[in-house]
Amino acid sequence: MATETIPKTYDPRLIEERWYAFWLKRGYFHAPVDPRRDPYVIMMPLPNITGDLHIGHALNNTLQDVLIRWRRMQGRNAMWMPGTDHASIGTHVVIERELAKEGQTRFDLGRDRFLAYAWDWKGKYGGIIYKQLKRMGVSCDWDRVTFTMDPRYQDAVIEAFLRLYAEGYVYYGKRMINWCPHDLTSVSDLEVEYAEEASTLYHVRYRGADGGEGVVIATQRPETILADVAVAVHPDDERYHELVGRQVIVPLVNRPVPVIADRRVDPAFGTGALKITPGHDPLDNEIGADHGLPTLVMIDERGRMAPETGQYAGMDRFEARTAAAEALRILGLIVREEPYLTSIGRCERCKTVLEPYITDQWFVRMKELAEPAIRVVREARVRFHPERWTGVYLDWMENIRDWNISRRLWWGHQIPVWHCETCGEMVAARERPARCPNGHGSLRQEEQILDTWFSSGLWPFATLGWPKATPELGYFYPGHVLVTGRDIIFLWVARMIMFGLKFVGDVPFTDVHIHPNVLNLEGKRMSKSLGTGLDPIDYIESLGYGADALRYALVLRSSQTQQDLRFGEKMLDDVRNFNNKIWNIARFVRMNLEGDTGSAWVSSTTPPAGAALGEADSWILSRFARTAREVTADLEAFEFDKAARALYDFLWGTYADWYVEFAKVRLVSGDAGAGRATQWTLWRVLEGTLRLLHPIMPHITEEVWHLLPHDGESIMIAPWPDPPPGWIDEEGERAVERLMEVVRAIRSLRADLGVPAGSVVAPRLRVSDEARRRSLEPMLPYIRALARADGVTLEGASGPEGRAAAAIAGGVEVLMPVEDSELPAVRRRLNQELARLRSELERVEGRLTSGDFITRAPAQVVETERQRAADLRGRAVALERYLSALR
RNA sequence: GGGCGCUUAGCUCAGAGGUAGAGCGCCUCUCUGACGCAGAGGAGGUCGGAGGUUCAAGUCCUCCAGCGCCCACCA
Numbered sequence: 001m002a003t004e005t006i007p008k009t010y011d012p013r014l015i016e017e018r019w020y021a022f023w024l025k026r027g028y029f030h031a032p033v034d035p036r037r038d039p040y041v042i043m044m045p046l047p048n049i050t051g052d053l054h055i056g057h058a059l060n061n062t063l064q065d066v067l068i069r070w071r072r073m074q075g076r077n078a079m080w081m082p083g084t085d086h087a088s089i090g091t092h093v094v095i096e097r098e099l100a101k102e103g104q105t106r107f108d109l110g111r112d113r114f115l116a117y118a119w120d121w122k123g124k125y126g127g128i129i130y131k132q133l134k135r136m137g138v139s140c141d142w143d144r145v146t147f148t149m150d151p152r153y154q155d156a157v158i159e160a161f162l163r164l165y166a167e168g169y170v171y172y173g174k175r176m177i178n179w180c181p182h183d184l185t186s187v188s189d190l191e192v193e194y195a196e197e198a199s200t201l202y203h204v205r206y207r208g209a210d211g212g213e214g215v216v217i218a219t220q221r222p223e224t225i226l227a228d229v230a231v232a233v234h235p236d237d238e239r240y241h242e243l244v245g246r247q248v249i250v251p252l253v254n255r256p257v258p259v260i261a262d263r264r265v266d267p268a269f270g271t272g273a274l275k276i277t278p279g280h281d282p283l284d285n286e287i288g289a290d291h292g293l294p295t296l297v298m299i300d301e302r303g304r305m306a307p308e309t310g311q312y313a314g315m316d317r318f319e320a321r322t323a324a325a326e327a328l329r330i331l332g333l334i335v336r337e338e339p340y341l342t343s344i345g346r347c348e349r350c351k352t353v354l355e356p357y358i359t360d361q362w363f364v365r366m367k368e369l370a371e372p373a374i375r376v377v378r379e380a381r382v383r384f385h386p387e388r389w390t391g392v393y394l395d396w397m398e399n400i401r402d403w404n405i406s407r408r409l410w411w412g413h414q415i416p417v418w419h420c421e422t423c424g425e426m427v428a429a430r431e432r433p434a435r436c437p438n439g440h441g442s443l444r445q446e447e448q449i450l451d452t453w454f455s456s457g458l459w460p461f462a463t464l465g466w467p468k469a470t471p472e473l474g475y476f477y478p479g480h481v482l483v484t485g486r487d488i489i490f491l492w493v494a495r496m497i498m499f500g501l502k503f504v505g506d507v508p509f510t511d512v513h514i515h516p517n518v519l520n521l522e523g524k525r526m527s528k529s530l531g532t533g534l535d536p537i538d539y540i541e542s543l544g545y546g547a548d549a550l551r552y553a554l555v556l557r558s559s560q561t562q563q564d565l566r567f568g569e570k571m572l573d574d575v576r577n578f579n580n581k582i583w584n585i586a587r588f589v590r591m592n593l594e595g596d597t598g599s600a601w602v603s604s605t606t607p608p609a610g611a612a613l614g615e616a617d618s619w620i621l622s623r624f625a626r627t628a629r630e631v632t633a634d635l636e637a638f639e640f641d642k643a644a645r646a647l648y649d650f651l652w653g654t655y656a657d658w659y660v661e662f663a664k665v666r667l668v669s670g671d672a673g674a675g676r677a678t679q680w681t682l683w684r685v686l687e688g689t690l691r692l693l694h695p696i697m698p699h700i701t702e703e704v705w706h707l708l709p710h711d712g713e714s715i716m717i718a719p720w721p722d723p724p725p726g727w728i729d730e731e732g733e734r735a736v737e738r739l740m741e742v743v744r745a746i747r748s749l750r751a752d753l754g755v756p757a758g759s760v761v762a763p764r765l766r767v768s769d770e771a772r773r774r775s776l777e778p779m780l781p782y783i784r785a786l787a788r789a790d791g792v793t794l795e796g797a798s799g800p801e802g803r804a805a806a807a808i809a810g811g812v813e814v815l816m817p818v819e820d821s822e823l824p825a826v827r828r829r830l831n832q833e834l835a836r837l838r839s840e841l842e843r844v845e846g847r848l849t850s851g852d853f854i855t856r857a858p859a860q861v862v863e864t865e866r867q868r869a870a871d872l873r874g875r876a877v878a879l880e881r882y883l884s885a886l887r
Numbered sequence: 888g889g890g891c892g893c894u895u896a897g898c899u900c901a902g903a904g905g906u907a908g909a910g911c912g913c914c915u916c917u918c919u920g921a922c923g924c925a926g927a928g929g930a931g932g933u934c935g936g937a938g939g940u941u942c943a944a945g946u947c948c949u950c951c952a953g954c955g956c957c958c959a960c961c962a
Binding site for chain 1: 890891898905906909912915921922924929943954956957958959960
């Protein structure tokens with residue numbers, strides 16, 4: 001195939017999907033149980049069935065794919081478990097919104113029909129995200145894809161509940177929880193979104209039952225006054241000593257209630273008197289319980305005022321608030337009203353203001369479960385990256401509270417407990433028991449379902465067949481890395497660790513990588529519907545950047561220091577250009593390999609017979625070896641951005657900008673040995689770099705790899721580069737770096753002198769050091785070509801001064817002959833340079849003459865400073881010499 | 888009320904004790920046979936502020952400010 005048939009510009013659209021289909025067909029993604037091989041396991045943070053792939057998923061899954069592809073290339077049996085979460089509340093919200101369009105609620109359908117509807121919906125839309133993930137190029141094991149309501153998974157969830165129940169971790173009872181009056185379910189503390197919101201603080205007088213002045217309380221919820229059962233003050237609050245133990249009259253309902261003393265009241269807040277409403281406030285609920293007060297409930301599950309509230313009955317709680325305030329105002333009981341900022345909790349899903357509400361709920365006792373999960377992190381058997389998340393995890397775990405696991409929803413895992421309709425006794429069982437412990441036969445199953453996170457907490461082992469002792473469980477558990485965002489450390493990560501230890505007796509993974517959240521350039525959450533960003537697929541398909549570009553752009557910016565990653569389309573332009581660079585490097589290499597792509601090259605770490613490696617070849621091999629080491633170390637440390645940057649700099653800044661240019665010189669030199677060595681080195685280094693790049697950009701690397709000589713059928717299963725230590729040659733690297741400095745110096749002088757790019761110059765290179773001069777000699781052809789300096793000459797220290805523009809680079813004096821007309825400009829430049837040198841010299845000498853520096857700084861540092869001073873002095877002397885020669 | 892993160896070139900970010908970096912953007916030049924989605928050469932920063940430690944501080948410590956996030960039952 002002739003090179004001309006390969007387009008000059010890389011177009012990802014032509015190749016990405018083709019390669020994905022190829023990998024799938026070859027079965028590379030599937031990791032079978034194979035005890036002879038070392039497994040490497042990642043459990044995908046399961047997306048919700050309701051979700052579209054957003055940019056956060058794109059980053060999350062790219063990072064996992066990078067790890068999986070890298071380890072796979074290292075020879076590990078890499079298994080990445082994909083799946084989706086049934087997401088009870090999320091799915092309810094979506095489906096009920098659909099039903100609402102037809103004027104229906106889930107209650108119109110009833111449980112069975114609703115579930116049928118939901119399954120149907122899941123069948124239609126639940127798989128979209130898989131398609132999108134595939135378009136990203138991810139290499140998860142699709143043969144193992146799991147849904148958290150698959151029959152096998154359901155069994156695991158029920159089993160987990162039954163075990164916890166049997167061991168006394170589960171308890172049931174009326175508790176005050178966060179209730180969503182819209183979704184009609186409880187939500188856990190972690191699912192509450194708090195925000196400061198404007199409210200009004202009403203100061204309300206409660207008159208004394210004895211006709212006295214009573215007390216003034218402060219509240220922002222006057223509608224709950226109807227359910228007040230006491231007024232509390234701090235026991236040490238002298239203002240109210242007299243009142244404690246007496247009675248005051250609750251306004252609106254004219255109910256006498258006691259004034260009690262309790263330390264939990266803050267005397268500094270408001271008036272220092274707190275109305276106690278155990279039915280509608282968590283703190284009041286506690287205080288009420290401790291003081292043996294009754295609990296009155298005046299707001300129902302839909303947030304409406306209860307029938308016993310008289311004129312307020314049926315009102316919405318916010319309407320009632322206004323009405324109650326107005327009534328109090330008319331009664332003259334409002335002493336003061338002030339605007340007030342307060343923290344309001346809303347339902348994470350539907351944004352409704354949550355209501356503290358008392359219902360029958362199921363809880364899991366957490367303290368005991370948390371202990372081992374704290375220990376494994378303390379002992380670094382599970383490590384967080386970046387490390388700072390360790391503290392966040394431990395703080396939460398050490399103050400863990402019982403987990404409300406029940407939800408009054410239908411889509412999910414129904415709690416396997418059976419209530420006796422006759423005596424109320426409960427039985428936990430997988431199947432409906434025939435009789436209750438007291439022998440009654442009429443049992444009904446608990447209606448509530450489990451919190452979604454209860455089931456996803458089992459993900460690392462329920463997906464492997466637990467509770468059965470399957471070969472998968474034995475082989476793939478414990479897994480290795482969990483990659484996720486910080487928002488689900490408590491909701492999910494912590495619970496997986498606790499459940500893994502509890503049910504399988506080992507940690508689910510050894511490393512947790514917490515990556516940044518993706519925001520747009522304005523620092524806002526990226527959301528297509530809010531108009532603050534696009535979906536990954538838009539960037540990939542409609543804008544045509546391709547999956548590789550999106551992956552690389554995200555990886556390049558996912559540093560461990562930042563908590564957020566600001567993403568904009570501009571970043572994709574950068575990577576598109578990089579892709580194009582890779583593409584054209586490959587075109588160049590391939591063109592120069594034509595006719596000599598024998599398989600003898602493939603996989604070799606030594607050049608073919610007859611090839612004579614030159615300075616440039618050794619140099620690039622050395623740089624490549626370093627890059628390979630660095631990339632490997634970066635991936636081991638979860639420093640993905642550094643790996644991406646190292647590859648970008650190496651391939652573009654080193655290989656393309658310099659080595660390719662050196663190679664051109666050697667390829668046309670007519671020296672067969674040099675040509676052959678150059679061909680091999682061009683290929684060897686590019687092929688190796690492609691492999692290093694493959695985990696981040698799988699498609700383009702596969703495509704380009706196939707354009708070059710290669711061993712095997714896919715780069716995906718090629719070995720991870722591990723260059724021989726002998727490739728690293730520090731002295732050789734330094735020699736080429738010096739050459740590069742000379743080239744840059746000549747280019748810079750040319751530009752200063754305004755020499756047209758097309759014309760050739762004849763700089764004199766003066767090198768006093770004999771050995772250095774000899775080492776530079778064979779590299780003159782590179783200088784001729786790279787600096788357009790055909791007339792370049794090399795001379796010893798004794799060369800004449802002459803009228804020249806000059807610079808010192810890499811230990812070489814570069815002298816460019818100039819015309820008389822250019823003298824003023826040259827003089828100006830030399831004087832500028834001299835001034836810079838002198839001021840730097842002054843600084844260095846200042847340091848060297850300070851006694852403290854000499855005596856306290858390490859000898860090595862002092863020595864390098866001395867050398868620097870000598871070097872600067874030498875340069876200054878040389879510049880003065882050039883200047884005087886210009887006169 | 889506690890805690891965490893960030894603040895470095897116009898923009899997005901690296902750098903974590905010894906001479907301030909990259910990409911994009913900007914300026915100048917280049918139709919050199921891989922690439923103009925390119926090449927070459929430049930300009931541009933007293934590293935948020937104030938103290939301190941040190942021979943030496945973007946880099947370590949303290950305080951402050953701004954931005955962002957998390958936790959907590961302040962009515």
